[in-house]
Amino acid sequence: MREFLDLHAYADGQLAAEDRAALEMALKENPELRRELDSILALKGSLKQHCQAGVENPELFEICKGRIRDLDRLNQANHFVGKYAWGLCGAFVLLIAGAAVLNRNDSQSTLYTSDMARLTQSLSPVQVPSAQADRDQKVLSGIGPAQLVIQDPSVQVLGMATGLVDGRRAARLTLADSGGVFSLLMVENINRVEMSEQSYTDRQFCHGKIEGTSCVTWTAQGFGMILAGERSGEELVNLAKSIRIIR
Amino acid sequence: MLFRKANPNRDRFERQAEAIFPAIFGTALRLTRDREDAEDLVQETMIRAYEAFDRFDGRNFKAWMLRILTNLYINRYRQRRREGPLSSLDEEGSIEPVSSASETPDRLLLDGLVSAEVEEALGKVPADFRLAVVLSDVEEMSYDEIAQMTEVPIGTVRSRIARGRAILRRELEAFARREGYLKEANEE
Numbered sequence: 236m237r238e239f240l241d242l243h244a245y246a247d248g249q250l251a252a253e254d255r256a257a258l259e260m261a262l263k264e265n266p267e268l269r270r271e272l273d274s275i276l277a278l279k280g281s282l283k284q285h286c287q288a289g290v291e292n293p294e295l296f297e298i299c300k301g302r303i304r305d306l307d308r309l310n311q312a313n314h315f316v317g318k319y320a321w322g323l324c325g326a327f328v329l330l331i332a333g334a335a336v337l338n339r340n341d342s343q344s345t346l347y348t349s350d351m352a353r354l355t356q357s358l359s360p361v362q363v364p365s366a367q368a369d370r371d372q373k374v375l376s377g378i379g380p381a382q383l384v385i386q387d388p389s390v391q392v393l394g395m396a397t398g399l400v401d402g403r404r405a406a407r408l409t410l411a412d413s414g415g416v417f418s419l420l421m422v423e424n425i426n427r428v429e430m431s432e433q434s435y436t437d438r439q440f441c442h443g444k445i446e447g448t449s450c451v452t453w454t455a456q457g458f459g460m461i462l463a464g465e466r467s468g469e470e471l472v473n474l475a476k477s478i479r480i481i482r
Numbered sequence: 483m484l485f486r487k488a489n490p491n492r493d494r495f496e497r498q499a500e501a502i503f504p505a506i507f508g509t510a511l512r513l514t515r516d517r518e519d520a521e522d523l524v525q526e527t528m529i530r531a532y533e534a535f536d537r538f539d540g541r542n543f544k545a546w547m548l549r550i551l552t553n554l555y556i557n558r559y560r561q562r563r564r565e566g567p568l569s570s571l572d573e574e575g576s577i578e579p580v581s582s583a584s585e586t587p588d589r590l591l592l593d594g595l596v597s598a599e600v601e602e603a604l605g606k607v608p609a610d611f612r613l614a615v616v617l618s619d620v621e622e623m624s625y626d627e628i629a630q631m632t633e634v635p636i637g638t639v640r641s642r643i644a645r646g647r648a649i650l651r652r653e654l655e656a657f658a659r660r661e662g663y664l665k666e667a668n669e670e
Binding site: 298 | 489492495496499500503504505507508511512521524525528529532533579596597599600601604615616618619620624625640641643644647650651
């Protein structure tokens with residue numbers, strides 16, 4: 236049995252040198268061993284001849300390459316997330332915080348017409364400042380650094396109240412023209428005016444009602460403006476168009 | 483852009499794998515005896531090898547790939563197919579001679595065979611013996627390499643090769659008799 240195993244190892248070139256010499260001696264003396272070796276070598280030769288070492292399959296190789304590339308992409312994505320996870324989380328938190336601040340600022344810089352009663356309560360009457368008037372317009376100072384320009388000479392300023400509304404400078408003017416009395420509320424640092432009962436809007440003015448009273452809202456030079464009176468929407472819009480803010 | 487960077491490691495692996503891919507697929511076919519199983523085995527081998535490529539010592543890529551292939555085959559495919567241990571063929575049993583008891587000359591037996599017949603006879607050799615014979619006679623691996631790949635002692639490798647060849651010779655002879663090659667040859 237040992238001799239048979241050695242014969243296979245000898246045929247495969249795997250027999251140790253010292254065993255090889257002894258086996259070669261035995262092969263010379265034993266024709267049965269020689270015949271067995273020839274059979275092993277013939278079988279090895281037949282296998283080598285008939286079982287080509289390789290079988291081509293280029294399609295399978297392409298599939299393997301595709302899977303390797305997919306694996307690479309997955310690893311790279313995992314690596315990226317692993318490496319920059321803290322940064323991504325930080326950026327996400329900052330994004331949320333930024334959005335919250337923006338949202339807060341936005342809601343703080345919005346004037347709600349439904350809040351008008353509360354807003355005007357905190358204002359104190361002041362003497363109407365003397366207006367520079369000419370043939371075409373009145374220029375009214377005393378509203379912080381801003382000046383109110385009324386480009387309709389028929390409009391008279393009957394009264395004025397000023398004060399702080401939610402930390403912002405605000406003024407309420409009682410105005411009158413040939414059509415009657417109306418009022419103007421202006422609040423500084425406002426970029427949007429929300430009307431609860433809105434009936435008409437264009438790019439600049441929005442018309443609606445506050446507790447049944449017709450009103451027009453708009454923004455100008457960082458002021459939120461509400462003009463209210465017993466007038467039609469069109470008349471109020473025309474009046475609003477004649478009012479400008481100069482900083 | 484992030485995921486389209488060149489990957490020299492992958493390119494190197496693919497170049498080396500392409501050169502020995504036919505040998506890997508051929509061995510997989512001879513082990514599994516089923517094209518679909520062989521393709522699955524090769525794909526799994528390629529993925530495992532690529533994942534471990536940074537641990538490859540750079541010496542013999544083909545032997546390293548065949549080692550992964552045979553390990554996968556032994557660990558997974560044989561278990562799945564429930565081939566189990568070779569209970570009917572004791573590894574410690576006596577080694578039969580390769581040469582025929584009926585003294586059929588090798589030339590008469592082997593010269594008449596075609597590749598498909600040899601492959602079919604090889605497929606009838608039990609898996610462990612077939613693996614050893616294929617790695618030795620087709621892939622020309624050393625006993626040391628085969629022992630490492632199959633994780634058995636060199637003595638077991640030697641025994642499996644000898645017994646595998648004896649079984650293969652018997653299968654070839656039986657096939658030749660069935661097909662009438664030997665009878666015709668003997669009559670000549």
